[in-house]
Amino acid sequence: MIGVSCYSLFFRGAIVVRVWLLVSMCICLAGSFGVYSTFGDTSKLSEEERGRGRLVELRAEIARHDDLYYRKAAPEISDADYDALKRELHRLEELYPDLQDGLLIVDEIGDDRSGVRGEFRHFAPMLSLEKAYTEEALLSFYDRVLSQLTFEELDCLVEPKVDGMAISVLYERGEFVRAVSRGNGRVGEDVSENVLRIEGLPRRLETESPPERVELRGEVYVSFEGFRRLNEARVAAGEEPFAHPRSLAAGSLKLDDPEVVSERSLSIVFFGYGAFEPVEEAPETQSGFYGLAQSWGIPVLEELRKTRGTEALLAAVREMEERRVLYPFPMDGAVVKIDRADVQRELGLGTSAPRWAMAYKFAEKRVETRLLGIRIQVGRTGLLTPVAELEEIRLGGSSIRRASLHNGGVIERMDLRIGDVVYLERAGEVIPNVVGVNLAKRKSSSTKYVFPDLCPSCGYAAELDEGRVERYCRSSTCPAQAQRKIEHFASSRAVGIEGIGPAKIADLMDAGLVETVADLYLLEVPDLVQAGVGSEAVARKLVSEISGSRAASLWRVLFGLGIPEVGVSRSKKLAAAYGDLAAFARASALDFSPGGRAAEVGFGPVAREAVLAYLSLDENRELIGRLVELGLGARSEVMDTRSEVAGTIFVFTGALEGLSRKEAMALVEAAGAETRSAVSSACDFLVVGKEPGAKLQKARELGVEVIGLEKFRRLLGL
Ligand SMILES: [Zn+2]
Incomplete structure (x- = not known):
């Protein structure tokens, strides 16, 4: 097992390989001295021997998870489980300090480099953060700082901890130079081309007197809204949804096609800096940094709390945890930083983390529930996706009965069996994920799950793909695939027919009225009523919606x-x-x-x-x-694909200063975008003027982006 892993990792030529080789060497050596043997009889080992063996094992396991997390952006275990492994390792390292002698230290920061991109050394190291899991641990950090420097009290800045991918962006004399991933903390990978696709990142700092050089440190992330939209589109396209906004952000930065990156709704936010030259011009406080960066036009964290004293600190951290669900982006804790830069410098850096900051991690939301069954969904491309049917359970404020299992490989890896008690996590507050099985609660009568080799919709043989992970139904007459195709066509990302969802489409297909999307346009009111989609009024509205979609771009x-x-x-x-x-x-x-x-x-x-x-x-x-x-796709409006807003839909509300509604609409059309009079989920922007109407509320409910006149002008390049 270890030999195989060494081999497969060997060609990536990075730190993890070194760790693996050393670990396996160490196991061999230790084995030959009789201290620890992977194959020997372990029942006679003393507690110390077991502890030492476990320590070596843990390092190897952590190295493997680091590789999955940082390099492949495909973690197998939750953050909480990973942190638990880390804590266990640290405890053992304290017990057996002789095993800690340099040779075997697993890089604390991990390594996200893939080896295929250009690499750059950070001017200042890009470290991780020390983590506190309890309020006591957080307070002892604060006390330690105070006693070390003999201060009575110190100002702290409490920031939300964004759960994304760390990034360092270098500006020299105000000009963007490059964006580099964290890498191993010393050397990272050039991801400039992809980062430049992120909206809101200036190529030039908005200042007359920029520093000679500044490395801005921040995080690339995907908002829940962007995550939801993207996954809807993927599911509609018959593709597997992303599991977590963080892995989506990390994976996107590693893509080779910046075009695809543009579609990934990435955001970027900054909360600190590495090198700052000349250093005399560096901000005197962390809060001062925010003011400065904001004046440069750099997107920075909001909702910061400045605190003095332990009570205020705890109150700020607790408030952030309570408000956690209200944040529009994934966050997994609060970061506490000593505000004064001179104090930060005095405290300095540890080997893997600065000594002047602490991440307070919120508790993971994880529950146990029973797996009642596994349903196989057929996607638009014929992809079979297993879905867990769960005993209903509350998690993160909503009740959950279903969770995607992604593919047969996932079921096999976890050896998931019907009737098992499983661990369910609400990854990123959005998609509930089955992350493991409580084996202690497994019934002895349970049997291994066998993935079906027939399509549940049409009974056609479901073939394995080349990677032998996914199964596809290749039948050209599969009813499930036909239905998914219609759902996709009608969705708001495509032609946008409102009021026709999966249930109505199924009714129409069952009634034999619709086989392909073209049939939708032949539907008449009596057909719809007869098929049971609703009252005559509902049917009339639907027919007019369908007809209206002929005008879609x-x-x-x-x-x-x-x-x-x-x-x-x-x-x-x-x-x-x-x-x-x-x-x-x-x-x-x-x-x-x-x-x-x-x-x-x-x-x-x-x-x-x-x-x-x-x-x-x-x-x-x-x-x-x-x-x-039928008259579809005839709209030959000039599409300016260079325009940022081409193909998007605008709605207006309220009076726009210095611009009549008619002028505004003409500007939108000239940019290759469209206007509508009512807000729906198909809209991209609501432009708000003076005294906005009810559309504003509606837009907020539907998650349509609300913008002011200034942003409107900027989007249109005016
Ligand atoms: Zn089928």
Whole structure:
């Protein structure tokens, strides 16, 4: 087992490999001296021998989890479990300090480098934070600082701890130079191209007198709203949803395609700095840093609390924990920093963390519940996804009965069995995740779960994919796939037909009225009433909604078709290249070669082949032909794909200063975007003027971004 792991990690050539080799060497050596043997009889070992053996084991295990977390952005265990391993290790290291002699120290910070990107040394080390799990531990940190420096009291700054991916952004003389991942804390990886795609990060600091050099330290993260939207789109596209906003943020920064990064709704926020030159100009306090960075146009943390004394400190931390669910981004604790920079410098840095800051981690939300069954869902692409049916349980303020198990590999790895008591975590407050099995509560009669090899919807053989992890139903007449395709087409990310969800689509299919999306446009009011979708009024509204969606922009129709590899941004490019759906239907390989109609879209071979393969199938060409006849995809508005807002939808409320409503709408259209009169979940922005109406409330409820006139002008490049 250990030998195999060494081998598979070997070519990544990084620190973890070193640790693994040393650990396995150490086990061999120790074994030959009879101290600890992985194969020997352990029942006769003394407590000390077991402790020493466990210590070596723990280091190897932590190194493996570090590799999964930092380098592959695919953690297998929760933060709480990981931290528990770390605590156990530290306890043992204190007991057996002789084993702590340099050679075997697992890098505290981990290492996120993949070895395929350019590497840069940080000017100032990029460290981790020491963590406190109890209020006592937090207070003892504060007391330690006071007694060490003989202060009566000191100001502390309490900040929310954003759960994302750490980033260091270097500016020299006010100009963006590069963005580097934490790496091993000394050397990180260049992720500039991807970070520059994040909205709100200036290429130039807004100041006349920038420092010679400043390394801004912060976090790239995905808001819950962005996470939810993205996962909805992925599920609709038959893809596996992301498990946690943090792994989404970390994974996105490692992508090779900045176009895809743009679609990942990444945000960035800063809360400190590394190098600052000349150092005399560095802010005198942590709170001073925030004021300075804000004046430079740098996005910084909000909701900070300045405290003095232990009571105020505890109150601030408790308040933050109580308000945890209200934050729009994942946060897993509060960070307490000594405010004064001179005191920070005096305290200095430890090997892996500064001595002037402490992260107070909130308790994880984890519960136990019973796995009642496993339901297999069939996605739009035929992907079979297992879903856990759970005994209803409250977690993080809502009741949960279902959780995605992602794929058969996950079930196998956990050896999940029906009837098991499982651990459920609410990862990032959004998606409940089954993270393990309580084996102590397993019934002896339980049997291993066997993943079905037939599609539950059509009974067709479900084949394993090349990676032998996912199973797909490849039937072209699978009813479940047909339904998912219609759901995707009608979704707000595509043509946006309001009032038609999975249940109504199922009714219409069961009644034999609808087989493909084109059939939707032939529906009449009596059909709908007969199919049981609702009253005549409901049916009338639905027919008018469906009819209205004929006017959707071409890119929305193209995206709605669900062509593999073609997401929102590629749909927009195709729409700009072809102008209408009929022209797209005639697309050929020649179009993509130099001088061709679609030469400018810049697709790689995979996306290009996916488009052509899609168009080569009779059933797809027939569907597009029908949609063209029905008048879809005919909107040939000039799409300026360079505009940041092309393809988005704006709604206005209230009076806009110095701009009539008509002028504002014309500006939106000129930028390749659309306007609507009412707020719906399909809208992207609500522009708020003086005395806004009820639309504002509605937009907030639906999570539509609310912007002022200033941001509106900026978005449109005015
Ligand atoms: Zn099927």
